[in-house]
Amino acid sequence: MKIKKLLLAFLMLVGLCISISAKTVTTNASLSDNKIFKINGEEKISYLVGGVELHEQKIGALKDCAGNYYYDYDTFYLQTQANSENVKIVSWSYRNAEKWQMNGVSEIARNFEEHNPGWIVVGGTNADFFNINSNGQMLNTAMENGELINPDPNYSNPWWRGILGFTKDNELITGIPSVTNYYNLHVYTEKTMKNETKTIQVAGVNPGTLSETGITVITKDSGSFYDLTGYTVMEGKYDLVRRTDLNSFYLKGTITKVREGKAKEKPFDVREINGVNDYVQEFYLVAKDGSLDQLSIGDYIKCQKDYTGKYAEVYNSASYWWKILDEGTVMFEGHSDPKKREEIIKKYGQGYSDLGYVTCTKARCLFGVKADGSYVMTCISGSTSSGMTLSEAAYFMKEIGCVNAWDFDGGGSATIIARNDEGKIYTVNTPSDAGDGTERRVGNAILMVVRDSGFKVNNSKSTPSTVTLERKAGEEYSKMTNISITINNKEYKLADDQTTCEIVGLAENTKYYATVKYTSEGENYTTTLPIVTNKYYHGVDIVPTSDGFNFNIWRTDEILYTSKIIAKIEDKEYVIDNADGKLETYRVKGLFKDDTYRISFTYTVTNSETGESFERTETEKEYHTLSYSLPEITDFNLKKRAGNKVVANYTIEDEDGLVTSAYIMHNGEKVKVEVADGKYTFSDIDVESSRHSFKLVVEYETPDGKPQKVESEELTLGEEHVHEWVEATCTAPKTCKTCGATEGEALGHDWKEATTEAPKTCTRCGTTEGEKLPTEKPKKNCKKTSLISILVSLTVLAGCLVIRKKH
Numbered sequence: 001m002k003i004k005k006l007l008l009a010f011l012m013l014v015g016l017c018i019s020i021s022a023k024t025v026t027t028n029a030s031l032s033d034n035k036i037f038k039i040n041g042e043e044k045i046s047y048l049v050g051g052v053e054l055h056e057q058k059i060g061a062l063k064d065c066a067g068n069y070y071y072d073y074d075t076f077y078l079q080t081q082a083n084s085e086n087v088k089i090v091s092w093s094y095r096n097a098e099k100w101q102m103n104g105v106s107e108i109a110r111n112f113e114e115h116n117p118g119w120i121v122v123g124g125t126n127a128d129f130f131n132i133n134s135n136g137q138m139l140n141t142a143m144e145n146g147e148l149i150n151p152d153p154n155y156s157n158p159w160w161r162g163i164l165g166f167t168k169d170n171e172l173i174t175g176i177p178s179v180t181n182y183y184n185l186h187v188y189t190e191k192t193m194k195n196e197t198k199t200i201q202v203a204g205v206n207p208g209t210l211s212e213t214g215i216t217v218i219t220k221d222s223g224s225f226y227d228l229t230g231y232t233v234m235e236g237k238y239d240l241v242r243r244t245d246l247n248s249f250y251l252k253g254t255i256t257k258v259r260e261g262k263a264k265e266k267p268f269d270v271r272e273i274n275g276v277n278d279y280v281q282e283f284y285l286v287a288k289d290g291s292l293d294q295l296s297i298g299d300y301i302k303c304q305k306d307y308t309g310k311y312a313e314v315y316n317s318a319s320y321w322w323k324i325l326d327e328g329t330v331m332f333e334g335h336s337d338p339k340k341r342e343e344i345i346k347k348y349g350q351g352y353s354d355l356g357y358v359t360c361t362k363a364r365c366l367f368g369v370k371a372d373g374s375y376v377m378t379c380i381s382g383s384t385s386s387g388m389t390l391s392e393a394a395y396f397m398k399e400i401g402c403v404n405a406w407d408f409d410g411g412g413s414a415t416i417i418a419r420n421d422e423g424k425i426y427t428v429n430t431p432s433d434a435g436d437g438t439e440r441r442v443g444n445a446i447l448m449v450v451r452d453s454g455f456k457v458n459n460s461k462s463t464p465s466t467v468t469l470e471r472k473a474g475e476e477y478s479k480m481t482n483i484s485i486t487i488n489n490k491e492y493k494l495a496d497d498q499t500t501c502e503i504v505g506l507a508e509n510t511k512y513y514a515t516v517k518y519t520s521e522g523e524n525y526t527t528t529l530p531i532v533t534n535k536y537y538h539g540v541d542i543v544p545t546s547d548g549f550n551f552n553i554w555r556t557d558e559i560l561y562t563s564k565i566i567a568k569i570e571d572k573e574y575v576i577d578n579a580d581g582k583l584e585t586y587r588v589k590g591l592f593k594d595d596t597y598r599i600s601f602t603y604t605v606t607n608s609e610t611g612e613s614f615e616r617t618e619t620e621k622e623y624h625t626l627s628y629s630l631p632e633i634t635d636f637n638l639k640k641r642a643g644n645k646v647v648a649n650y651t652i653e654d655e656d657g658l659v660t661s662a663y664i665m666h667n668g669e670k671v672k673v674e675v676a677d678g679k680y681t682f683s684d685i686d687v688e689s690s691r692h693s694f695k696l697v698v699e700y701e702t703p704d705g706k707p708q709k710v711e712s713e714e715l716t717l718g719e720e721h722v723h724e725w726v727e728a729t730c731t732a733p734k735t736c737k738t739c740g741a742t743e744g745e746a747l748g749h750d751w752k753e754a755t756t757e758a759p760k761t762c763t764r765c766g767t768t769e770g771e772k773l774p775t776e777k778p779k780k781n782c783k784k785t786s787l788i789s790i791l792v793s794l795t796v797l798a799g800c801l802v803i804r805k806k807h
Helices: 002-017 105-115 309-313 338-348 390-399 783-806
Strands: 023-026 037-047 053-062 070-079 088-092 119-126 142-144 147-150 161-167 172-175 184-188 196-201 216-218 232-243 249-260 270-273 276-279 282-287 300-304 314-321 323-326 364-370 375-382 402-407 416-419 425-427 445-451 455-457 467-471 481-487 490-494 500-503 511-520 523-532 540-544 549-553 560-569 572-577 585-588 596-607 613-624 632-641 645-653 659-666 669-673 679-682 692-701 707-711 715-717 734-736 760-762
Touching: 037 390, 053 390, 070 119, 070 416, 088 105, 088 142, 088 161, 088 314, 105 119, 105 416, 105 425, 105 445, 119 364, 119 375, 147 232, 147 249, 147 300, 161 309, 172 309, 249 282, 309 314, 314 402, 323 390, 364 390, 375 390, 375 416, 375 445, 390 402, 445 523, 455 523, 467 523, 481 500, 481 523, 490 500, 540 596, 540 613, 549 560, 560 585, 572 585, 632 692, 632 707, 632 715, 645 659, 645 692, 669 679
Parallel strands: none
Antiparallel strands: 023 037, 037 053, 053 070, 070 375, 088 445, 119 416, 119 445, 142 147, 142 314, 161 172, 161 314, 184 196, 184 300, 216 282, 232 249, 232 282, 249 300, 270 276, 323 402, 364 375, 364 402, 416 425, 455 467, 467 500, 481 490, 481 511, 511 523, 540 549, 549 585, 560 572, 560 596, 596 613, 632 645, 645 679, 659 669, 659 692, 692 707, 692 715
């Protein structure tokens, strides 16, 4: 079984590395004509991040799967790949810190991304039934990333109500869950709640009477004040607190301080401090017996009831109303027959409003599982009907390959969303609630999410054959290490601090899915990133002249180039060969002035690295030759004359007198010339030792007042002088020994100070300055020296006398 799973995962990754088109349209790939359904048109399949597929199909269906009249429906479903470990199923409600809040599925998806950095939503649908006319709370048990925000079960039998629970490994557990009848305090080292240090069963939450033992949790929703005299109080600031209609609670937040309790107090969400309302978001943990000694300031806590038994592994859950497909069996088939209806109730038990919700026609939102393990999220809306009955919906789920399926909230709530190629979340269907496609505000959603790749495409730096990826900014993305990006079977390994990656050797105008692997905070992730290469632009500009057209060709890509053009002007073809990629202009002459011509062309694009090529065609367009003749340089040449003179000869045709000025650029300097003269003589042009460049430029103005210019090719005379440098010395800069040119400055002397042995000397060139220092001698008749000598002599004599006397 493990080998099969690994093989499927390997094949999935290989598939993600190859290129696929952004949108694939197939004919009836998943649905077939039968007695219940008709296929209306073609099925559209969009390939999303993580290998998720979005299917869109118009169908017709028989009412109650019987009769001969087909009602029209729009069907949409998201499907994961089989055994996909990268796409997670999560349940999520819009996060308001202190109360339930309804919102559209798209906004709920964006809210999930905001609260879960590093994860992105691929698609999803609405989920549970909820209090639409009051607080928006979902009606059944709901867990969101390990947070059991609504622990209240509302079930009678698993055919009617239950949960779809998903473990961290994305395994599905269904049925009526078992939940503790007490609250646990889960303690963590940080807000991410990744490292749990302990679990403590609490005495109660907002009880009528405080317990003398254990920890009691008090939230802002407590109905009365408490006498906390004699209790130790740990104050905290909550990030999320919930109270259900059945008076159950959920809380998470940070412990901020410890103090002694007071006679009358309770926590608040807002307090007036110095005349100003302050959003304090308080909760209390209180105890008399030292139970709080297990906790510390800065601990992050979560207080909730917990799933038990086989449901203890559930990490996300949403609740369904009615299981409609059971191991391939449509559960409510034939419900319109009174006898069959009795059999169904007897077999499956009594449900909400008997079988009223089963038999009514509504837009439907469904969840299914295929035989290969793929998960399916479906939305069905009616075009000529208000929607399907659940038996019709079950047949549809069976038709697309599901073996088990469940019903979520439908009608105006039925909404399906997806992430497009630009990374934007959009509404796929047209919800019926507002009549204009606006999403109904719902209690929660069930979403397909994947790990964010951490990279985005820089379109300004991408080409038809390359794509530049840039790492996203933010703390979450700076934690990424061991990064590798695989595309087209080529792996790019990035340094931990590398922020860009250029992907090369790609096909033009093609969508790829790159497989991105990395490590973040000890967890290894694999995800995908959709990228699309730019469409190649041929670089052909058709510029009209008075007697034809100029086909100007410019290079638009470093690797791809337009190697051949077959242009058709009216009924005549012109073959323009650019095999070496160096052609700049091809001129078509002999056409009529001020006339209209139909032009189309086919061009060949060649890859300069591989030699591979492909053809494209530009559709026919009308072009108009000019009503005036453009100025033209028909001749420009140079003649060297004696005495360092150079004569520039030129011919400028200006049939319609449009020229405003003409000049020759000589080594970057503008020299004005007259159009009619036809020549200009330059003096003092030394071509023996220097290089000279000349270019003729003609400026003109079109009849509609637009300034233009035409230039000749650049001509050169002489050889460019190559300097023979003599390196700089202390007194002279770097100097050419042939022309005397200099560069930089003299080095200057590097002096060593004078000594008694030598004068001040340059260590670089040996030049000296001044004289060496004199050697000092004691001066004659120095009184100080004589006095010292006398004193020394007297001391020695006295010493001798003392010694003699002793003897």
